[in-house]
Amino acid sequence: MNIFLRSMTPGQQVGLLFVLVFGMLILVTAVAFGLSLKDRHEDDLHTQKLKEFNALLSTSWLMTTVFWVAWALGETFATVLFGFVAFFALREFITLSPTRQGDHRSLVLAFFVILPTQFALVINRNFDLVTVFIPVYAFLAIPVVSALADDPERFLERNAKLQWGIMVCVYGISHVPALLLLKFPGYEGKTAFLVFFLVFVVQSCMLVQHLANRRWPRTPVAPNVSKSFNWRGWALAVGVASLVGGMMAGLTPFQPAQAVAMALIACVAGSLGHLVMKALKRDRGITNWGSEGRSITGATGLLDRVDALCFAAPVFFHSVRWYFGL
Amino acid sequence: MLAKIMSLFLLGLIRALTGAQARWQGCPPKAEQRIYFANHQSHADLILMWAALPAELRSITRPIAAKDYWTKTPFKKWITSAVFNAIYVDRTKTSEQDPLEPLIDALTNGDSVILFPEGTRGSQEEPQAFKSGLYNLAVKFPGVVLIPTWINNVQRVMPKGEVVPVPILCSVTFGAPVALAEGEDRASFLVRARQAVVDLREK
Numbered sequence: 001m002n003i004f005l006r007s008m009t010p011g012q013q014v015g016l017l018f019v020l021v022f023g024m025l026i027l028v029t030a031v032a033f034g035l036s037l038k039d040r041h042e043d044d045l046h047t048q049k050l051k052e053f054n055a056l057l058s059t060s061w062l063m064t065t066v067f068w069v070a071w072a073l074g075e076t077f078a079t080v081l082f083g084f085v086a087f088f089a090l091r092e093f094i095t096l097s098p099t100r101q102g103d104h105r106s107l108v109l110a111f112f113v114i115l116p117t118q119f120a121l122v123i124n125r126n127f128d129l130v131t132v133f134i135p136v137y138a139f140l141a142i143p144v145v146s147a148l149a150d151d152p153e154r155f156l157e158r159n160a161k162l163q164w165g166i167m168v169c170v171y172g173i174s175h176v177p178a179l180l181l182l183k184f185p186g187y188e189g190k191t192a193f194l195v196f197f198l199v200f201v202v203q204s205c206m207l208v209q210h211l212a213n214r215r216w217p218r219t220p221v222a223p224n225v226s227k228s229f230n231w232r233g234w235a236l237a238v239g240v241a242s243l244v245g246g247m248m249a250g251l252t253p254f255q256p257a258q259a260v261a262m263a264l265i266a267c268v269a270g271s272l273g274h275l276v277m278k279a280l281k282r283d284r285g286i287t288n289w290g291s292e293g294r295s296i297t298g299a300t301g302l303l304d305r306v307d308a309l310c311f312a313a314p315v316f317f318h319s320v321r322w323y324f325g326l
Numbered sequence: 327m328l329a330k331i332m333s334l335f336l337l338g339l340i341r342a343l344t345g346a347q348a349r350w351q352g353c354p355p356k357a358e359q360r361i362y363f364a365n366h367q368s369h370a371d372l373i374l375m376w377a378a379l380p381a382e383l384r385s386i387t388r389p390i391a392a393k394d395y396w397t398k399t400p401f402k403k404w405i406t407s408a409v410f411n412a413i414y415v416d417r418t419k420t421s422e423q424d425p426l427e428p429l430i431d432a433l434t435n436g437d438s439v440i441l442f443p444e445g446t447r448g449s450q451e452e453p454q455a456f457k458s459g460l461y462n463l464a465v466k467f468p469g470v471v472l473i474p475t476w477i478n479n480v481q482r483v484m485p486k487g488e489v490v491p492v493p494i495l496c497s498v499t500f501g502a503p504v505a506l507a508e509g510e511d512r513a514s515f516l517v518r519a520r521q522a523v524v525d526l527r528e529k
Contacts, residue, residue, distance in 0.1 A: 087493065091345075095495040101485045107492040 010189030017196060017251075018068050025061055032057060059305055067199075071192050076123055079177040083119040089303045089310075090115065090169035096284055097161045102151030106142050106162055114138045115170050122178045127326075130178055131318060134171045139163060168277070169303070172310025175317040182317075182326060184253050193251040194320075197259075198266055201245045202312045205267040206274065209237035225279045238267045253324075266316040273311020277303075329408040336409065340370075340377045344483055344496040348378035351526065352502030353473055355380050359438055360471045362387070362500070363460055365453040365523055366442035367481035370491060374480055375440055376410055378498035385411075388432055389440040392417050413439065417446075426459055433467050443519070447486055452524060456516040464506040464515070474501040474519065476526035499526045 005013065032053070066085075070078035094107065114134065121130045143159045179198065180191050212233040221230055245263020249256040320326070340346050348355075364375060372389045379387055391412035397403045406412040413432050416425045424430075432439055441463075443456035464472060479496040504522045506515055 091493040091495060094493075095479065099482060104482075104485055104488050104492060108490045111493055112490070 013190065014071060014192045017193065018064075018071070021064055022068075025057075025064060029057060029061075063199075063305070067195070075177075075181055078180055079119055079123050082173055082177045083115065085302070085306070086115060086119070086170050086173040087111065089173065089306060090165055092303050093165040093169055094162075096286065097165065099158060099162075100151055100153065102149035103146060103158055103162065105149055106146045106159070109142065109145055110138075110162060110166055110170075114142075114166060118170055118174045119177075122174055122181060125181055125183075127178060127182070127321065130174065131314070134166060138166060142166070164280070168307070168310045172313055173306065175313035176309065179313065179317050179320070182320070184324065184326070187253045190251075194253075197245065197248055197252050197263075198312065198316050199309065200248070201241050201263045201266050202270040202308050204244050205237045205241035205271055206308055208240045209233055209271060212236050222275075222279075225282055226275060229275055229278075234271060237271065238264065241267045258323075262316065262319060265319050266312045269315035270308035270312035274308040276311070277307040329404075332405070333409045336373060337377050340373055343491055343493045344370075344374060344480070346374055346377040347495070347497040348380075349497055349499045351499055353471075353500055355383055355500075357382060357386060358471055359433070359436060359469070360387075360473050361433075361439050361441055361460070361463060361467075362473045362475050363441045363443050363456075363519065363523065364475035364477050364498075366444045366447050367449070367477065368447060368484045368486065370480050370484050371442065371447075371477050372410065372412075372440070374477060374496055375475065375498055383438070387438040387440060388413050390415055390429065390442065426462060429459070429463060430466065433463065433470060439463075443516070449481070449486055453520060456520050458512055458516065460519060461506075461512045461515050468506070472504045472506075472519070474504055474522035474526060475499065476501070476523055478527070501526045 005016075008016070036050070066081065070081045090111065099107065118130065118133060121133060142162060143155075146155065146159050146162075176195060176198070179195050182191055182194070184191065213228040213230065216233065217228065218230040218232055220227055242260050242264040245266070246256050246260035249259035252259055252262075254262055362375065364371065372391065376384060376387075376389060388411050391406045391410070391414055393414040393416050395402075396406045396412070397414065406414075413428045415428055429439060429441075441460060443460045444454045445457045445459075448454045460472075463470075476499045477496065478499065479494055482492065482494045483496060484491045501522060504519050510518075
């Protein structure tokens with residue numbers, strides 16, 4: 001079996017991965033559909049759980065399809081696609097952060113100069129600049145534009161919010177296609193597996209954490225931020241996801257021990273980043289970027305889906321590059 | 327043909343920038359003769375309301391456009407007439423012609439109309455006091471349904487004085503119809519209509 005798998009070209013291997021993932025999704029969807037047909041439960045709690053599960057399933061379908069389209073159409077197209085995801089995520093973030101007229105020029109700069117430049121740098125494989133462009137150059141440029149707009153009211157707060165939005169939505173998301181474009185010696189054409197590794201490990205961590213907090217609820221560490229986050233559940237999730245990462249070492253250019261370490265780094269960054277985003281949302285007074293009902297802004301909750309990834313991707317990318325000296 | 331392409335392009339653009347979400351709170355998107363009156367904050371209001379309407383209503387609803395501004399260049403004239411099918415209205419009152427006449431013609435023809443009763447773009451959170459055009463039309467056309475509309479967030483997309491729009495999610499909320507009461511005078515009707523628009527803001 002191993003020999004058969006290794007004898008395939010990288011393109012075929014990644015294709016096989018997608019077949020497996022889609023197959024699993026089809027199976028789960030079919031089972032869920034079958035169960036819903038013979039659903040005899042009438043209580044609201046069951047319906048609510050079912051709704052959440054269906055939402056999670058449709059998100060998984062959407063994400064898998066997006067990734068598959070991105071991979072099938074080549075690296076440049078994939079990066080452009082992620083650029084659009086970053087665009088819509090930033091749009092959602094800015095909508096829910098009150099800005100003033102003086103911020104307009106800074107916002108134009110953020111959406112139409114910084115975002116395209118960052119993704120163009122990714123396509124060009126200027127990885128040093130990808131890591132440094134936003135934290136250094138954009139960080140300094142945005143307040144300058146804002147100061148020139150001549151509005152000092154809540155200046156620090158407004159600029160900080162904009163910087164945060166750019167960091168999370170643009171910088172974070174841009175590191176996922178950057179991972180795709182890394183050139184590992186002897187690993188050509190298989191960087192899609194690395195992206196899959198990152199996404200799968202981070203999502204498993206979030207899932208295990210969610211289930212662990214449900215099954216073994218403990219006193220929350222920061223109840224005003226998250227009603228369920230506790231260290232035991234977190235440690236379990238990070239541990240399990242790291243082991244899952246270790247098992248996937250064959251897909252990656254890492255040795256099993258390295259894969260566990262990399263997965264650990266990604267999970268810690270992702271799960272703690274998710275907590276930070278929760279705090280941000282609480283500050284804004286909302287529970288999700290796209291609240292359950294239809295909010296007046298029309299936000300659909302795109303940012304909710306990708307926020308853990310936004311924190312994990314830059315950390316993971318930098319660790320990989322630093323460790324392998326790429 | 328070119329107008330069709332342009333309208334598809336503009337629809338795509340406004341949806342990518344703002345989402346253009348329609349929220350039909352007080353009435354369904356029915357193809358009856360209506361006057362939609364909304365708060366006015368930016369030039370994007372016109373296109374946002376236009377994009378928020380479903381395709382069937384878009385073809386029978388004509389937005390109002392200030393003649394002095396929108397006929398200045400051939401491109402502006404073409405956009406507002408061929409793509410939006412707008413009604414040109416003179417903002418300055420001339421002695422020969424009633425400024426409302428184009429609107430009256432359109433309503434007599436059976437078209438639905440989008441109106442901005444403030445008369446000009448506002449820059450405050452709340453809309454300014456409504457001008458009397460809405461009242462006069464309500465008196466002349468008692469059969470037309472008056473729908474208050476709140477356009478949310480659009481002043482952040484393109485504030486007065488700016489040219490480049492910023493992507494921010496916007497929505498258009500359509501409220502319950504406001505009807506002219508028996509013997510109601512102009513001032514109280516306009517206040518009531520304005521309040522109906524403001525009330526849609528928070529929900």
